[in-house]
Amino acid sequence: MNGHVTKKGSKYYVVIELERDANGKRRRKWFGGYKTKKEAQAALVQKLHELQTGQFIEESDITIAEFLQQWLEHKRSQVRPATLRSYEWHIRRHILPYIGHIKVSKLTPSILQNLYITLQKAPRHDGKPGSVSNRSILHAHLVLHEALERAVRWGIIPRNVCDLVDPPRPQKVDIQVWDIEHVNRFLLAARNDRYYIAFLLAITTGMRKGEILGLRWIDIDFASKLITVRQNLSFVHGQIYFLEPKTARGRRAVALSDPIIEALKRHREIQDAERHRAGVLYEDHGLVVQTELGHPVTPRALDRSWYSLLKQCDVPKIRFHDLRHTHATLLLKQGVHPKIVSERLGHANIGITLDTYSHVLPNLQQSAIEQLSELISVQDDESNANCEGRKRAEGDD
Secondary structure, X not given: OOEEEEEEOOEEEEEEEEOOOOOOXXXXXXXXXEOOHHHHHHHHHHHHHHHHHOOOOOOOOOEHHHHHHHHHHHHOOOOOHHHHHHHHHHHHHHHHHHHXXXXXXXXXXXXXXXXXXXXXXXXXOOOXXXXXXXHHHHHHHHXXXXXXXXXXXXXXXXXXXXXXXXXXXXXXXXXXXXXXXXXXXXXXXXXXXXXXXHHHHHHHHOOOHHHHHOOEHHHEEOOOOEEEOOOEEEEEOOEXXXXXXXXXXXXXXXXXXXXXXXXXXXXXXXXXXXXXXXXXXXXXXXXXXXXXOOOEOOHHHHHHHHHHHHHHOOOOOOOOOHHHHHHHHHHHHOOXXXXXXXXXXXXXXXXXXXXXXXXXHHHHXXXXXXXXXXXXXXXXXXXXXXXXXXXXXXXXX
C-alpha cells in the first residue's frame, strides 16, 4: 500500500497503488491535477492515511439517477405508500431533470447549490403562477440528504455533500382560519350534505382528513364521549390503505361534546338505513364516513363536496385542512391551555403547537394582562399625592 507523486505537463498527480484484482493485475488510482508539487504531496499523505484507516473509497461510476432508483427500491418496504410517493415526486420533478446524469462521486456542494438556485427560478409543476417554493426545494434537499446517507453507508461516497449546503429557508405561510360566525354559516349550508359529519368532526375535533376518513364506529366510545384515533386512510396511485398513526402522539383520545355525540348517532341511523336498502350490495367496512354502498371515501371525493359547498355560502375560501387550524385557534381564543390543544391535535410536542399558532398568542397575552390588571390596584400620581396628604394630616394629629 503505497503511492507517489508524478508530473504530467504542468500539473502534479497522486498515484496510489491499490490491491491487485482477482487476476493478480496491478491497479492504480490517479488523483489530480494539482498546481504545485507541495499540494500533491499533501494529498498523497491524506490518501495514504485514508487507505490505512479504511476510509478510502474507490470512485463509483453510478449516476445519481441510477443510485436513487436503487434507493427507492430499498425504501419501498420501509416507508408508507404516501411517503414513498412524495420521495418519487421530488426525485422526478426536482432532482433527476437537473443532476440525474451526474455521477454520485462527482456531486459537489457548488453543483447542489446551483441546483437550488435554478429551482427557485423554475416554474411550478401544477401550472399555478410563480416558481418552485422554498418549502418544496427544502423537501427535495431532505430526500437527497437521506439518500446520500445511504450512499455513505454503502461505501459509494466518503461524505454527504448535502451537509455542506444550505437549502433555502421556506417562507412561513399565514394560516387561514374561520371565526365562529363562518363556522356556523358553513355548517348550516352543509347540514344536508352527505359528508356533513366529516366537516363537523374536522371543526370540532381537529382531526386530519385521513383520520376522519379512516375513523370506525368501534373507535368511538359513546358512553365516555371519546374518539380514539387508531388509523388513517391513505389513497396512493388509485389504491386505498389503512395505516396506523405515524407516532405514539398521533394515536390519541379526543373528547366529544354532547351535540357531536347526538350528531354521530343520527348519522349512524342514516347509514343503517342505507345498509338496509342496499342489501347484499353493501360492503360494510365499519367506517363512519362511507359511500351509499359502504365503500371507503377517497380524499378527492370529500374535497369535491367541500369545494362545492364553499361556493354556496358566504365564507372565506380555505382548505379542508384549515378546519384543523380553525379548531385549534378557536380553542386557544377560548383560553384552553395549549397543552390540551396539542394533545387533541396529536402534535409530537407542545412546541409545535405554540409555533404553529403563534399568531394567536399575542392577543391572548393582551387579554391575560388586562384581566390581571383588573385584580391589581395601580395608584397614579394623584392617588399618591392624596395618600401623602393623609399621612401628614395624621402626623399633625
